[in-house]
Amino acid sequence: MNQRLQQLSSWLKEKDIPCSFITSTPNVFYLTNFYTEPHERLLGLFVFQQEEPILICPKMEVAQAKNAGWQYDIIGFSDTDNPWELIHRTLSQRNFKASKVALEKEHLTVDRFERMRELFPTAEFVSAEEKLHMLRMIKEDKEVSILREAAKLADYGVEIGVSALAEGKSELDVLATIEFELKKKGIRQMSFDTMVLTGLKTAAPHGKPGLDKISKGDLVLFDLGVVLDGYCSDITRTVAFGKVSEKQKEVYNTVLKAQLAAVNACKPGRRVGDIDRTARTIISEAGYGEYFTHRIGHGLGIDVHEFPSMNENNDMLLQKGMSFTIEPGIYVPEIGGVRIEDDMIITSDGAETLTSFPKELIIK
Numbered sequence: 001m002n003q004r005l006q007q008l009s010s011w012l013k014e015k016d017i018p019c020s021f022i023t024s025t026p027n028v029f030y031l032t033n034f035y036t037e038p039h040e041r042l043l044g045l046f047v048f049q050q051e052e053p054i055l056i057c058p059k060m061e062v063a064q065a066k067n068a069g070w071q072y073d074i075i076g077f078s079d080t081d082n083p084w085e086l087i088h089r090t091l092s093q094r095n096f097k098a099s100k101v102a103l104e105k106e107h108l109t110v111d112r113f114e115r116m117r118e119l120f121p122t123a124e125f126v127s128a129e130e131k132l133h134m135l136r137m138i139k140e141d142k143e144v145s146i147l148r149e150a151a152k153l154a155d156y157g158v159e160i161g162v163s164a165l166a167e168g169k170s171e172l173d174v175l176a177t178i179e180f181e182l183k184k185k186g187i188r189q190m191s192f193d194t195m196v197l198t199g200l201k202t203a204a205p206h207g208k209p210g211l212d213k214i215s216k217g218d219l220v221l222f223d224l225g226v227v228l229d230g231y232c233s234d235i236t237r238t239v240a241f242g243k244v245s246e247k248q249k250e251v252y253n254t255v256l257k258a259q260l261a262a263v264n265a266c267k268p269g270r271r272v273g274d275i276d277r278t279a280r281t282i283i284s285e286a287g288y289g290e291y292f293t294h295r296i297g298h299g300l301g302i303d304v305h306e307f308p309s310m311n312e313n314n315d316m317l318l319q320k321g322m323s324f325t326i327e328p329g330i331y332v333p334e335i336g337g338v339r340i341e342d343d344m345i346i347t348s349d350g351a352e353t354l355t356s357f358p359k360e361l362i363i364k
Helices: 003-012 025-032 059-067 082-093 112-120 130-138 140-163 171-184 199-203 247-266 272-284
Strands: 017-021 044-050 053-060 075-076 102-103 124-126 195-198 219-224 235-240 298-301 305-310 323-326 329-332 334-341 342-346 350-355
Touching: 003 025, 003 044, 003 130, 017 025, 025 044, 025 130, 053 059, 059 075, 075 082, 082 112, 102 112, 112 124, 124 305, 130 219, 130 305, 130 342, 140 219, 140 235, 140 323, 140 334, 140 342, 171 195, 171 219, 195 199, 199 219, 199 329, 199 334, 219 329, 235 247, 235 272, 235 334, 247 323, 247 329, 247 334, 272 305, 305 323
Parallel strands: 017 102, 053 075, 102 124
Antiparallel strands: 017 044, 044 053, 195 219, 219 235, 298 305, 298 323, 323 342, 329 334, 342 350
């Protein structure tokens, strides 16, 4: 078995849990190198203490799983099969029974939990999330290399977006240009729905791009990322179009000061909550505390939002290999919003900032 499967098996043995059943696409990918989006169809992975693992996926994707390097049993099912009956048959052939099973409780549907209860009627079901979160939190060298390249492509996306700004263009015009140019670089999938927001719409942290036209005096906020080899990037930059008011400049410079301070505070052994508080204190002292309405960032990897949550109540200490975002923001309804976001990786003696598009205020 690969090292990741071995680590999960070792944890099962340590906790005296006979098996785990993993069902989310990101965690199956992490453990098997097989990435698929099964839609409504079942995707699953049984990992045991000693026995070889079993992958469950649609029959039409079995060849892809093998091409991804999977060398163990696969239960492939057609659309007319009941995969749970096939699972029951396979486990019965192995004469496998379990008094305890680790599940992704945050992901498993009620229907599928009831199916698991039928398979293991007397078993206790415990959470597998905590272990999976900890495994994925510390990135291997190969993962860091992919994240670096994904960050460069995010930088390029913002560069394209800023270059495409023109009076009268809509948010969706600019958005389409960004994604078209990234597809020409080989990017098939964005980390999330790309955001290009202009004017007062920038005051909504998760606003929806539309046909709103870009006008002089607008702030324009870009939030985007790409998926590269299964890993995500995530960058936010805010620029001014045509001209900038003194109040907009004040908001921007406050966010920039907070963002730089939080980035500089990132190093092994620092408390996650202190990173959030570093930025939040600067923004609050400038009089904008009530307009910073979210955490300082989030873990980053296979999922664009993953463990840990970078909030002020998190007592976890930063460790080498952790990757996350730093993204303070101020959102004032009558002025607009500013957010500046970078992707970070903790090193042995500090932190590396993966995204590098300029952060000083740009007036396009």
